[in-house]
Amino acid sequence: MRPSLPTLGAPPKRSRTGSVVFVSLLLGGAAGGAYWWKQNKGALPFQSPPPAAVAEASPSAANPAAVQAPTPPPAPVDPLTAAGLSRVSVKIDGPLETALVQASDPSVGPALAQVVTRTLVWWVRVPNEILRGDTLDVLYQLRPNEEPLVHAVRFTSGKTGKTHSAYRFQAPGDGYARFFLPTGEEMEERLEHSPLDDFEQVTSLLRDGRGHKGVDFKAAVGSPVKAPFTGVVKRKNWNFGSNGNCLELEEVGGKRRRALFLHLSELPKSLKPGARFSTGQVLAQSGNSGRSFAPHLHYQLMTQDDRVMDPFDSHRTFRRTLSADQKSSLEAEVRRMDSLLGSAVASGN
The missing domain is CATH 3.10.450.350 (Nuclear Transport Factor 2; Chain: A,)
Structure with a gap:
């Protein structure tokens, strides 16, 4: 008969109290989770933003110099x-x-x-x-x-x-x-007893090197053209292709000058050679007829022997x-x- 081995100790007895506590905790946790789900149903749990998002939301924290960077000045305007x-x-x-x-x-x-x-x-x-x-x-x-x-x-x-x-x-x-x-x-300079009281500009003179025989006044169509001296109409509308509607006025007495007015508006049929006009009386209206590229009056002075005169020498000026x-x-x-x-x-x- 073998001797009995020494007894090291009997296995511990399980406590019913510990099992009860564990089960109670487990059931309580499950019940708490169910209650939280009902209260926050469909809500997403909080997630920490990535570092890049934090930097974008707070540029001063990620790059303090970015806030202080000056706006470049606008390009200079000439x-x-x-x-x-x-x-x-x-x-x-x-x-x-x-x-x-x-x-x-x-x-x-x-x-x-x-x-x-x-x-x-x-x-x-x-x-x-x-x-x-x-x-x-x-x-x-x-x-x-x-x-x-x-x-x-x-x-x-x-x-x-x-x-x-x-x-x-x-x-x-x-x-x-x-x-x-x-x-x-x-x-x-302006002419005394000028054919035009008002005009925009003198666009041609005898001394401008163009070989032009008259003075061109840039003026609106319909500007009143006046007699520079007392005279009678010698002729009208000759060489229409170049001169357009035109008049020649011959001075009575005095220097016996002849004044030519070219590129006029249409002249009335009642105006005929021999009609007399006093200084300052309206002869016609300026126009853009004949060989003309813009509305203007061509004013030309001639002697009886057909020599061209400069109006700025013949008239007094101011x-x-x-x-x-x-x-x-x-x-x-x-x-x-x-x-x-x-x-x-x-x-x-």
């Missing part, structure tokens, strides 16, 4: 562009048109030269008195299907030894903008001057234009 103008500056070393074409554009230069010449002729004879080394600065505006509109001209002349300036300006109450000198005088109030407005425009013209072309350039 004053000429803002004013809708262009500028050309040249030193003349040959024909004026060539200089302007080289400084601007072949599509602009020829027309610009014609317009600029209308100002230069009041200071020098064109082209003979435009000398090598003369300088010219022009502010102008391009217009579709029209000649450039010049706003300011500055011309330094070797012939006169002066710098001449003229500025486009419309005085209050005037029907047209005209060119004025800084002194407040009109650049263009320059209109602005009033004090108008002059102050002109001075403001002169300052604005001078700032856009900038420095004159250096004589050594």
